[in-house]
Amino acid sequence: SNEPVTVIGLGLMGKALATAFLHAGHPTTVWNRTPGKADALAARGAVVAPTVGDAVRASSLVVVCLTDYTVVRDTLAPHRADLAGRTLVNLTSGTSAEARETAGWASDHLDGAIMAVPGVIATPEAFLLFSGSASAFERHEETLKCLGNGVYFGEDPGLASLYDVALLGVMWGTLNAFLHGAALLGAAKVDASVFAPFANQWVASVTGFVSEYAGQIDKGAYPAEDASLDTHLATMRYLVRESEAAGVDTEWPALVQTLAERARGAGHAGASYASLIEVFRGTPRSD
Ligand code: NDP
Numbered sequence: 001s002n003e004p005v006t007v008i009g010l011g012l013m014g015k016a017l018a019t020a021f022l023h024a025g026h027p028t029t030v031w032n033r034t035p036g037k038a039d040a041l042a043a044r045g046a047v048v049a050p051t052v053g054d055a056v057r058a059s060s061l062v063v064v065c066l067t068d069y070t071v072v073r074d075t076l077a078p079h080r081a082d083l084a085g086r087t088l089v090n091l092t093s094g095t096s097a098e099a100r101e102t103a104g105w106a107s108d109h110l111d112g113a114i115m116a117v118p119g120v121i122a123t124p125e126a127f128l129l130f131s132g133s134a135s136a137f138e139r140h141e142e143t144l145k146c147l148g149n150g151v152y153f154g155e156d157p158g159l160a161s162l163y164d165v166a167l168l169g170v171m172w173g174t175l176n177a178f179l180h181g182a183a184l185l186g187a188a189k190v191d192a193s194v195f196a197p198f199a200n201q202w203v204a205s206v207t208g209f210v211s212e213y214a215g216q217i218d219k220g221a222y223p224a225e226d227a228s229l230d231t232h233l234a235t236m237r238y239l240v241r242e243s244e245a246a247g248v249d250t251e252w253p254a255l256v257q258t259l260a261e262r263a264r265g266a267g268h269a270g271a272s273y274a275s276l277i278e279v280f281r282g283t284p285r286s287d
Helices: 012-023 035-043 052-058 069-083 096-102 134-147 159-186 192-219 229-246 251-268 273-280
Strands: 005-008 028-031 061-064 087-090 108-115 127-132 149-152
Touching: 005 012, 005 052, 012 028, 012 035, 012 134, 028 035, 028 052, 052 069, 061 069, 069 087, 069 096, 087 096, 087 134, 096 108, 096 159, 108 134, 108 159, 127 134, 127 159, 134 149, 159 192, 159 229, 159 251, 192 273, 229 251, 229 273, 251 273
Parallel strands: 005 028, 005 061, 061 087, 087 108, 127 149
Antiparallel strands: 108 127
């Protein structure tokens, strides 16, 4: 299909999005506050709209990728009349509440999040999260596919943003653990690139724990079929002690230990690691 598309915002990500649409053969109109950023796209055949209003009116599918929702509001608020009757796909990062607030602006709204860096857009590795209007997703799924694989989570426009931050949390947790481990082994003169393959192999094992514990969380029962929380806690203390001994920062392992101790304090000493869900859900602190 060659559905016309408008891209508003040509930062690092917006530029990659517009390039992908052009590459897939979609007539593409672009707008950016700083005009020079559209030059390379114009040379590839993009139409550069002189104003936001012209950009919105050029296509029935309008994709926005700006710094944050404040910028989205400031940029699009004067053009709500033009947005009526069009599909707005907001790929700007923000909170679920912001996504829900913006949802009424176009007749059909999809809020999305991009689980990729600009260089990965339009490759099979890129995946995009969408929520909001089901009919808009159905209608534009084929066009949006040229950016990466799209997943649709349902009518609540805030869900894509929630999945986004939850997934980024998984990334930060994993990366913190890797970086801390690299510091610890680095103190023993082991290079990070020597540690990395072992870290990756272990992350693959951890994906098995994730699937297993998801089942326990959903059932609300945490039988220690693999290891008890007390067994975990004993080895957590070694991670703290090794860090102290190596002069490596202890904040990360101490936090890991504190969370497990709170679960223990809530009566889960003999339960599986999944019992920490009760701490994360906000079980009152024992201290
Ligand atoms: P950039 O900083 O590269 O681009 C920001 C864009 O917002 C530019 O087009 C900029 O215009 C525009 N902008 C900022 N302030 C205003 C304003 N007051 N009025 C009009 N336009 C404005 O950011 P990215 O492209 O990297 O990120 C954009 C969004 O995509 C963010 O929400 C980000 O979280 C998300 N994202 C980015 C990823 C990445 O790897 N880069 C990955 C996943 C999501 P100008 O050129 O004039 O400054």
